[in-house]
Amino acid sequence: MAEKRTIRLKILRQDGPNDAGRWEEFDVAWQPQMNVISALMEIQKNPVTVDGKTVTPVAWESSCLEEVCGACTMVINGRVRQSCSAMIDQLSPNGEPITLAPMTKFPHVRDLIVDRSRMFDDLKKVKAWINLDGSHELGPGPRQSPENQEETYPLSRCMTCGCCLEACPQVNDRSKFIGPSAISQVRLFNLHPSGKMHAVDRLEALMGEGGVQDCGKAQNCVEVCPKEIPLVDSIAVVSGQTSKHLLFGWLLK
Amino acid sequence: MAQKSSIVTESGKVRRVIVVGGGLAGLMTVIKLCEAGVPVDLFSLVPVKRSHSVCAQGGINASVNTKGEGDSPQVHMEETVYGGDFLANQPPVNGMAHAAPGIVYLLDRMGVTFNRTPEGLLDFRRFGGTLFHRTAFAGATTGQQLLYALDEQVRRYETVDVENEKGVVIRGEKMVRKFEFWDFLNVVRDENGRTVGIVAQDTKTMKIEAFVGEAVCLATGGPGIVFGKSTNSVINTGTAASAAYQAGACYANGEFIQVHPTSIPGADKLRLISESVRGEGGRVWVPKDPKEKRRGRDVPEKEREYFLEDKYPGYGNLVPRDIASRELFLKCFHENKGIFNTKSGKNELEVYLDVTHLPQELLHKKLAGVLEIYEKFANEDPYNNPMRIFPGVHYSMGGLWVDFDKSADGKLTVGSPRNQATNIEGLYAAGECEYAYHGANRLGANSLLSCIYGGMVAGPAIASYVNNLSRSSFDVNSTVFETAKKAEQAKYDGILKMSGTENAYRIHEDLAKTMLRDCTIERHNSVLEKVLAKIDECEERWHNIGVTDTGPHANQGAQFVRHLKNMLVIARVIAQGAKNRDESRGAHFKPDFKNRDDENWLRTTMAFYGEAGKKSEVKYVRSLDYPLLGMTIHATDTVDISLVKPRPRKYEQAGAASAEAKAAKSDDKTAGKAG
Numbered sequence: 001m002a003e004k005r006t007i008r009l010k011i012l013r014q015d016g017p018n019d020a021g022r023w024e025e026f027d028v029a030w031q032p033q034m035n036v037i038s039a040l041m042e043i044q045k046n047p048v049t050v051d052g053k054t055v056t057p058v059a060w061e062s063s064c065l066e067e068v069c070g071a072c073t074m075v076i077n078g079r080v081r082q083s084c085s086a087m088i089d090q091l092s093p094n095g096e097p098i099t100l101a102p103m104t105k106f107p108h109v110r111d112l113i114v115d116r117s118r119m120f121d122d123l124k125k126v127k128a129w130i131n132l133d134g135s136h137e138l139g140p141g142p143r144q145s146p147e148n149q150e151e152t153y154p155l156s157r158c159m160t161c162g163c164c165l166e167a168c169p170q171v172n173d174r175s176k177f178i179g180p181s182a183i184s185q186v187r188l189f190n191l192h193p194s195g196k197m198h199a200v201d202r203l204e205a206l207m208g209e210g211g212v213q214d215c216g217k218a219q220n221c222v223e224v225c226p227k228e229i230p231l232v233d234s235i236a237v238v239s240g241q242t243s244k245h246l247l248f249g250w251l252l253k
Numbered sequence: 254m255a256q257k258s259s260i261v262t263e264s265g266k267v268r269r270v271i272v273v274g275g276g277l278a279g280l281m282t283v284i285k286l287c288e289a290g291v292p293v294d295l296f297s298l299v300p301v302k303r304s305h306s307v308c309a310q311g312g313i314n315a316s317v318n319t320k321g322e323g324d325s326p327q328v329h330m331e332e333t334v335y336g337g338d339f340l341a342n343q344p345p346v347n348g349m350a351h352a353a354p355g356i357v358y359l360l361d362r363m364g365v366t367f368n369r370t371p372e373g374l375l376d377f378r379r380f381g382g383t384l385f386h387r388t389a390f391a392g393a394t395t396g397q398q399l400l401y402a403l404d405e406q407v408r409r410y411e412t413v414d415v416e417n418e419k420g421v422v423i424r425g426e427k428m429v430r431k432f433e434f435w436d437f438l439n440v441v442r443d444e445n446g447r448t449v450g451i452v453a454q455d456t457k458t459m460k461i462e463a464f465v466g467e468a469v470c471l472a473t474g475g476p477g478i479v480f481g482k483s484t485n486s487v488i489n490t491g492t493a494a495s496a497a498y499q500a501g502a503c504y505a506n507g508e509f510i511q512v513h514p515t516s517i518p519g520a521d522k523l524r525l526i527s528e529s530v531r532g533e534g535g536r537v538w539v540p541k542d543p544k545e546k547r548r549g550r551d552v553p554e555k556e557r558e559y560f561l562e563d564k565y566p567g568y569g570n571l572v573p574r575d576i577a578s579r580e581l582f583l584k585c586f587h588e589n590k591g592i593f594n595t596k597s598g599k600n601e602l603e604v605y606l607d608v609t610h611l612p613q614e615l616l617h618k619k620l621a622g623v624l625e626i627y628e629k630f631a632n633e634d635p636y637n638n639p640m641r642i643f644p645g646v647h648y649s650m651g652g653l654w655v656d657f658d659k660s661a662d663g664k665l666t667v668g669s670p671r672n673q674a675t676n677i678e679g680l681y682a683a684g685e686c687e688y689a690y691h692g693a694n695r696l697g698a699n700s701l702l703s704c705i706y707g708g709m710v711a712g713p714a715i716a717s718y719v720n721n722l723s724r725s726s727f728d729v730n731s732t733v734f735e736t737a738k739k740a741e742q743a744k745y746d747g748i749l750k751m752s753g754t755e756n757a758y759r760i761h762e763d764l765a766k767t768m769l770r771d772c773t774i775e776r777h778n779s780v781l782e783k784v785l786a787k788i789d790e791c792e793e794r795w796h797n798i799g800v801t802d803t804g805p806h807a808n809q810g811a812q813f814v815r816h817l818k819n820m821l822v823i824a825r826v827i828a829q830g831a832k833n834r835d836e837s838r839g840a841h842f843k844p845d846f847k848n849r850d851d852e853n854w855l856r857t858t859m860a861f862y863g864e865a866g867k868k869s870e871v872k873y874v875r876s877l878d879y880p881l882l883g884m885t886i887h888a889t890d891t892v893d894i895s896l897v898k899p900r901p902r903k904y905e906q907a908g909a910a911s912a913e914a915k916a917a918k919s920d921d922k923t924a925g926k927a928g
Contacts, residue, residue: 015806016805016806033630037521038519044810045758047801054801056801056802057809057810059807059808063303063307063486064307064486065486065521066308066524066525066630067629069299069486071299109457109806113457115457123408124408124412128405128408129408130364132363132406134288135288135406135709137355137359138359138362140361140374140375143372143374145373146371149366149367149368150618153366153392156365157392157622159302159303192364194364195364
């Protein structure tokens, strides 16, 4: 029969970008296959703290709940990850309290919501796209080996969630470092047979301040990436490409 | 008289079109508009990269016939129509099937990391309702990869300057402006009823604004959250389509809701286990002994009942979803042969989906993305243990009614402003929020296709509409927009003032439980009466909601109150349509009316919104007239069956879905590999 257990959540709340933060604690009834999202959903239905105070429901961002959209990223027990795949039984096997806090490297919006629009703007900077002639029919695309697909597919699973930026010590208020995810996208597009034709444009966007050379090689990114994207390899590859372009690029002009 | 310039008005304003929704359909519409030189404002509830299209796993259909099986777009069309139990108008399906190979090639050119054959060509796998390898795929996260490819192209247009007809750059204006985290509230209509813009709300600052658009295209997805836990993303409340319906748009075939046979239960949602698992050879079974206590992997082969393969030798585990879901439901619910749980002493509502007999390398290369979901969320190893799954609400075949312009060769006249047009002039729809391509049941891997094709058709349709407008929306008196904005502001302020005793999330939970239990796989009229009474009750309770959060930042609670109201309206369309339709067709199954009744029900359900006091009501029509560019266009509920004559579905027989498939089946080995 169903166990009568409760789960305690300690949540860092903040009403708006300029308000002060505060911790609030909630108890919610345990359910099978429970994740952090379902615990937050229970709080929506009954937003009362452990002190018996009725508060506003906690705000958080979410969409797919399958760890493919990247929306519900937050800091859970000190580690940045998606809250949909954060299973309660694994986080709190013996009823330990679970702490939830917003990511710290992005402008704050409310409660667990932050504004990650810089990541999408960065994709513009590095021209993370194929320069398509048009969407009219032009026959099949270039042939690619299965090996190339096996190299590019993992890179193409980046969901712009922000975990790698959150964990990176080089991404902070004092630095302009673009971060691992955009660099890895440059590697991806530079591997595509037509993407290659514009590799230089992407590399040049990553040279200079805030570019690939700002990586401090802490390797935290690859540790926290939920899709296990080889981000450190990507940085090394792209770094090699930029060095080569810096040294020999002028010869080609 | 048409406008002098299609890009700027005489007063110098850039003539933009509004697209709402940044999934595959919306993004493809944007790309086609930009290519036609039409600048766009793109609105989305979430950053477009987080749209629900990411959830599609298995692939996208296109009859490229690289395996030499004799597949063709004609067969694809026939099988789609047959799988949809003949409720779809056939010319749009035909247009889609013939465009499909080109669409997959286009996606390949955009850089989608499709799986490859040893020769470097696109690889294709099998999916439901066909015997052919017709589904291109990128691992098991195809929707994500497709969405990203289109997202990247649209992002490129965010950096492209708008130019006038002479090629002069208009400073400060880019082809695409994105408005992410904006919630669509309503269409703005001029004194003639034409759509001239939208009202939307910034969900971060809660600011409500009116925006001008020469035309508006909704690409806002399905309403799965009406059923609470489903395979849908939490954003899929159907709120935008519901608002358009309440503004006078016709809603078609609302009662057709697809239940996917294989999902994993969770506390917050049901997670899809893709049909591609069966396409690659996964098998569905239950132990023959209903009290079987051993783990799935320990049950010997001869003590397993492969009930889909037994009953449907022709298509086996790859029967269409409506049939597979009904069989699973029958097995678990009526025969009580679901997997026995030794802890609870009960037969659970679960069956096995087994891939443990397949080569590990195949699983890693082709299915890792989906097996990873099972590993993470069910916390079991699907490589070595059969997965435990059950059906879950997945897709709405119904949606906003849209027109089509049939070409002489039985496809669509691309560029006709009638395509994808709703009955409200200037309002278009594409993707799951409209009803056009799937009839009574959608085949697997046709949704990514219909979304992209819908956008490919909507873009040129809208461009042509805009080019033929006699008056620009940007020349409409600003009071029209002010009035529309004020009306929506007043509604929102009303929500903030609600001081009753009900919690909106609990009302939703109540509604969803009823809808899920009584309005999905099996439908009984007496029970549907109760569903409608439940909707009455929830609508009544909605007025007694208490809003505790009146904050000015990311007020999700107040936003949800609005979405809930819109969900209740759509729930009624679904339930009332189900009650009325006394037959069984595709996903709509009534045990009391087991047969398809073409004489009375081979027709589109066309619903209009009405109100009766505090309750919504549904008004049905058999035909409508709508205005378009000075013309009046007449449309009826008669289904266009000009290409394939309706016949009963018989998936017991291999190749029953099309004549060519039958011929191919008789002389080679395409069939039943997975079965």
